[in-house]
Every structure is written in structure tokens, then in C-alpha cells.
């Protein structure tokens with residue numbers, strides 16, 4: 001067995017420790033005589049797994065009691081519809097467009113009401129976060145929507161927008177648990193887990209209780225109502241049980257690393273290795289405005305497409321996987337989520353240095 | 361490590377061989393240097409996994425070319441809404457009520473149009489399948505809906521209803537791949553995989569191409585349109601990748617067992633062991649009309665609630681897990697899916713015999 005350095009934007013690298021434990025428990029989970037995959041979701045053993053996962057997540061993120069934690073299916077993309085179907089009481093919402101995922105959410109929002117673009121960074125290929133300190137938000141907007149970390153473009157909101165008292169809804173798929181957050185500033189925080197937390201197929205929604213209501217838009221499928229899942233503790237129907245179990249292990253791993261303060265410190269140190277090199281390199285350069293740089297997704301280019309292709313190919317041969325930029329952007333992107341060890345980034349930078357020398 | 365006999369109705373027992381392979385591949389899938397959980401769904405390695413899974417399923421079920429195979433999220437429960445949202449062009453559909461799952465689908469159908477109960481076995485606690493040879497189906501009904509195997513009550517359609525030319529939609533969650541089916545008789549066959557095929561979090565939809573259209577009901581979320589997933593080969597967004605990988609292994613295991621003809625033979629032999637005993641036992645008896653008995657879910661009772669409870673408790677102590685009947689029905693239920701070895705059923709019957717002697 002030999003492991004590569006996996007810079008995939010998602011699904012993405014998971015802690016080796018977590019995978020080892022999962023492998024060990026595959027045929028017999030702690031004396032139950034069965035795999036977690038085979039376990040009734042109504043069993044005592046599974047009840048403990050899902051409750052512990054929730055408790056650990058609450059502890060990690062310091063989630064107040066008036067927020068529910070839901071483990072759902074359908075990925076982040078399904079939330080693009082669930083959010084308006086559940087929250088658009090006035091059929092109006094403000095969207096901040098900082099990339100393709102924000103745009104997809106915005107377009108989905110339009111199916112259900114007036115989705116209003118209140119800010120955008122489309123003018124410069126989403127390479128920055130627009131100033132959101134004084135936006136023109138309609139009085140009766142039901143929420144303000146952001147994609148907090150833009151996986152494709154490598155930008156991150158360092159300050160939350162001034163919502164002028166409106167509910168903030170945030171897609172944190174690609175920065176989930178990468179640093180502490182003040183949950184009280186949000187109405188809804190949600191993310192697909194397949195970047196920083198677990199295997200694809202689970203989306204976690206953290207939602208303030210007063211936003212969970214019966215009166216969804218007409219025609220909302222039962223499965224797309226937050227209330228149904230909140231009332232049933234995410235067990236309205238069979239949950240993505242194995243994925244939740246792996247998420248639970250990652251939560252425990254994060255606690256062992258020292259929690260989100262420690263992760264932030266580690267992630268900053270790790271990202272600095274790469275950003276510092278990009279800033280000093282004559283060949284490689286980052287594509288994002290400095291103050292908006294993500295700690296998780298680092299896009300960069302050489303300025304020469306052929307050289308980009310050569311770099312990605314040679315990097316792969318050297319054991320650095322998935323460095324190709326998103327198909328819509330080109331260039332390179334290194335996703336350096338929680339589970340990417342700093343050695344991976346250091347070795348990547350060494351490799352980039354050598355490549356630069358050879359190709360100067 | 362010691363494995364129990366797991367009679368859970370779902371999530372349920374999986375082939376030990378499949379679990380062993382999954383454990384072995386957990387940290388390094390066939391030299392890729394990563395777990396399937398960590399793999400980009402756009403990677404070559406994953407492309408092979410999902411394409412092979414589909415090809416093997418097509419071979420097993422002999423699925424014609426004019427049917428699409430979709431690997432989706434949301435469980436069977438989400439299909440209760442997707443079916444009307446995609447198929448109810450005339451806002452009218454006929455439902456045959458053979459249990460709680462059929463009823464839930466029917467109730468969800470009512471959100472979107474006229475869902476008409478055309479037959480039911482509610483009069484006798486769903487212990488039989490109603491005669492469906494000459495139903496009163498409205499001319500303009502968009503489809504006829506059945507739950508082909510009723511997990512809770514242990515009944516199974518042995519003959520498909522006469523739909524009088526209407527599209528047949530069937531929930532096969534609890535009989536998926538348990539025996540051959542003639543796919544051409546259906547418009548849609550679907551099932552959550554967590555009973556006979558894989559871990560919870562994947563639902564497989566086999567749908568005739570002419571039923572996949574743009575014109576879903578107004579307000580249908582993008583993620584709930586069959587067309588979106590069909591056009592993108594189940595990769596419109598991040599799929600439940602690890603679950604699909606396990607399903608793929610189960611498909612290969614089924615092929616090795618000799619395919620669905622062999623499974624049918626094995627399942628009949630296996631169920632016969634239990635049904636024959638129930639028929640001869642003075643203490644235990646099956647609750648379902650003989651000709652409608654499921655090969656997968658076998659409910660039975662002693663006729664005495666206290667004795668039922670005692671039986672479930674003692675069985676558990678002896679390594680027979682999850683024999684308690686569904687909370688809405690009581691009694692016992694042995695789910696004996698594909699992956700339950702015949703030894704498990706033989707040993708259960710031995711245990712039942714001994715229990716009967718002691719408690720006569």
C-alpha cells in the first residue's frame with residue numbers, strides 16, 4: 001500500500017487514521033457482529049453513532065441549543081432548492097454571486113421567487129470577494145445567500161456580509177470545519193461533507209429553530225422539508241448511515257487535533273507555505289486577490305497553458321494527484337483541506353521549485 | 361471478529377466477501393493511492409467504477425437499451441415525490457395500497473395531483489395482495505403505482521397488475537435483485553439499495569427513456585428531475601460515490617453466484633425452510649396469505665405478545681439479530697435477503713424448534 005498526496009477539490013483526502021479505523025471495523029463494528037453498513041438505523045448501536053456525531057459537531061462548532069443539526073441526502077445542490085422552498089416566505093431573497101456554486105443556487109432560487117443579485121465578482125472571473133458592507137437588500141428579502149468559500153476560484157469571505165438584519169444563509173461546503181465560526185451570525189450553515197468532513201452522500205445543515213416551519217412553499221416534497229427531518233432527528237427515512245459514521249470519526253479526529261482553533265492555525269501555516277512560494281516564484285502565480293485567498297483551495301497558473309499541462313502531468317507522475325484546475329477555469333488548483341498534511345504541501349512546493357528551475 | 365445472523369429489514373446483511381474486499385481496499389484502491397471515499401467523481405478510476413456497476417446491473421437484470429439506470433440520493437422516500445413530479449403529466453395516477461410504503465407514496469402523490477386508490481388490502485392488515493386483474497383505472501391516469509414487495513407485511517406481487525396499457529411504476533426496494541424480472545413490463549423500477557444491494561444512501565432508478573422529459577411539474581427542483589441525472593450519467597452533482605462502489609461489488613458477487621436465476625432458486629429454497637416450519641409448527645405461524653408470501657421478509661407470531669418478546673430476546677442472545685417485527689405490526693419478522701446464507705435460516709429454525717419445545 002502506498003498513499004499519494006491527493007489535492008482533489010472533492011471528494012477529497014480523509015485522515016488516514018479514520019480510514020484505518022473504518023477498515024478495521026468493516027466486518028464487526030465493536031462487537032456488534034455486523035458492519036455499520038448492515039445496521040438498522042433504528043438500532044441502539046446506530047443511535048449512539050449518530051447522536052455522538054451530532055454531539056461532537058456541536059462541541060467542535062460551539063453550536064447553540066436553538067440550532068438544529070440535520071444529516072441529509074442530495075448534496076449541496078439539493079439545498080439550492082430546499083433553502084427557498086423552506087425559507088422564501090416573501091418569495092424574495094438576495095444572492096451574492098462569487099462563483100459558479102453561488103450562481104447555481106441563485107438560478108435555483110429563481111424557480112421559487114425573486115432571487116436578486118445584490119453583489120457579484122463576475123467582472124474579474126470571480127477572483128475576489130466583492131465589498132458587502134453596504135448592499136442594497138430589499139426590506140422584505142427572506143435571506144441573504146453566500147457561498148462562503150469558493151471551491152473553484154479559491155476565494156473566501158473573510159468578513160461576513162452586512163445583511164442589515166436579514167437571515168444569512170451560507171454554503172460552507174469547501175471550508176467546513178477548517179476554522180472556528182460564530183454560528184449565531186447565521187440562519188443556515190450547510191455543506192456537502194465530501195471536501196472536509198467525509199464521503200460524498202451526506203449534507204449537513206445547521207439551522208436556527210425559528211426558520212424551521214410547517215409552511216413551506218406549495219408543492220414542496222416531504223423529503224425537502226427541514227421540519228420533517230428536524231422532528232425526526234434526521235431519521236425520518238433511512239439516512240446515509242455509513243457516511244454519517246465516517247463523519248463522526250472525522251469529528252473525533254478533529255477534536256484530537258485540538259478542535260477548530262488548532263485547525264485554523266494549522267491550515268494557515270499550511271496555506272502560507274504555498275502562497276509564500278507563489279508570491280516569490282517567477283513562474284507560478286496565484287490567481288486570487290491576496291486578501292480574499294482561501295485556506296482550502298489554491299488556484300495558480302504559469303501563464304502558459306502548455307506549461308500548465310506539463311506541470312500537472314509531471315506532478316501526477318511524482319505522486320501529487322488532482323492538481324488540474326476546474327475544467328471551467330484551467331490552470332492548477334491545490335485543495336489543501338484539513339486532512340492534507342503540511343508535508344504534502346511542503347513536498348509540492350519543493351516539486352514546484354524544481355519544475356521552475358528546469359523550465360525557466 | 362464474530363459475525364451474527366442479521367435478520368434486519370434494512371439496512372441489512374451484505375455479503376461478507378464484499379465487506380472484506382472493501383476493507384482491504386480502504387486505504388488504497390487498486391494502486392490509486394487513495395480510498396474510493398477520497399476519489400474525485402470525475403476521475404478515471406471512479407468513472408470505471410460507476411460504469412462497471414451500471415454494466416453489471418444491466419447484465420444481471422437484462423435491462424434493455426431504451427431504459428436508463430440512475431444512481432440517485434434521497435432514498436426511496438424521495439422517489440415518492442420524484443415520480444409524480446416527473447410523470448404526472450395529466451395530474452392523475454392510480455395507486456395500489458398494499459402497505460405503509462405504498463400508502464406513503466400515495467399520500468405524496470396527492471400533493472401533485474389526483475392520486476386514486478384503485479385497490480387495497482388494508483381490510484386485512486395488508487396480509488395479502490388484492491386481485492389486480494381488472495382494476496378501474498382512469499383512461500388518463502399517468503401511471504399505476506405498486507410496492508412490489510411489502511417489507512413490513514411480508515407480501516409480494518406474484519403477478520403484476522393488469523395496468524390496461526398504463527405505465528407501471530414499481531418500488532422494489534425490498535426485493536431488488538432477488539429474482540429475475542422482465543424490465544419491459546415496467547415504466548419505472550426503483551429501490552433504495554439498503555436492503556438487498558448496498559449501504560443506505562443510494563437509490564437506483566431504472567426508467568424507460570420516453571418517460572424522461574423536460575416538462576416536469578412547475579416548481580420541480582433541478583435535483584429532482586430525472587432528465588438532469590439521465591443526461592449526466594448520474595454525475596450531475598457529486599454522487600453517493602462510496603455507496604455506488606459497494607453496490608458494484610454486490611453486482612459482481614451476484615454474477616458469481618450465477619445471476620438472478622440462481623438467486624431465485626436459492627431464495628426459494630431458503631424461504632421454504634422457514635415457511636415449511638411455520639406451517640408445521642404449533643406455536644409459530646406466518647401472518648401472510650400463502651400465495652402472496654414474500655421470499656425476502658417473513659413475518660410470524662406466536663399469538664402471545666409476551667412470548668413474542670421472550671422469543672426476540674432469547675434469539676438475540678443466541679446471535680439472531682433484529683427479529684422484532686416492525687413497530688407498527690409487532691410479532692416477529694425475519695428478513696432473509698440475498699446475502700443471508702441458508703445456514704442462518706436453518707439455524708434460526710432449529711432455535712425456533714427448541715424454543716417451541718421449551719415453551720409448549
Ligand SMILES: Cc1ncc(COP(=O)(O)O)c(C=O)c1O
Nearest residue numbers: 075076077101151173192597598
Ligand atoms: C461550494 C460548493 N457548493 C456546492 C457544491 C455542490 O455540491 P454537491 O455536488 O454535493 O451537490 C460544491 C461542489 O463542489 C461546492 O464546492
Ligand SMILES: Cc1ncc(COP(=O)(O)O)c(C=O)c1O
Nearest residue numbers: 237238435436437461511533552
Ligand atoms: C418497500 C419500501 N419502500 C420504501 C422505503 C423507504 O425507503 P427510504 O428509507 O430509503 O426512504 C422502504 C424502507 O424500509 C421500503 O421497505
Ligand SMILES: [Mg+2]
Nearest residue numbers: 099150151152
Ligand atoms: Mg466556486
Ligand SMILES: [Mg+2]
Nearest residue numbers: 278281284285
Ligand atoms: Mg509568483
Ligand SMILES: [Mg+2]
Nearest residue numbers: 459510511512
Ligand atoms: Mg410495506
Ligand SMILES: [Mg+2]
Nearest residue numbers: 638641644645
Ligand atoms: Mg404454524
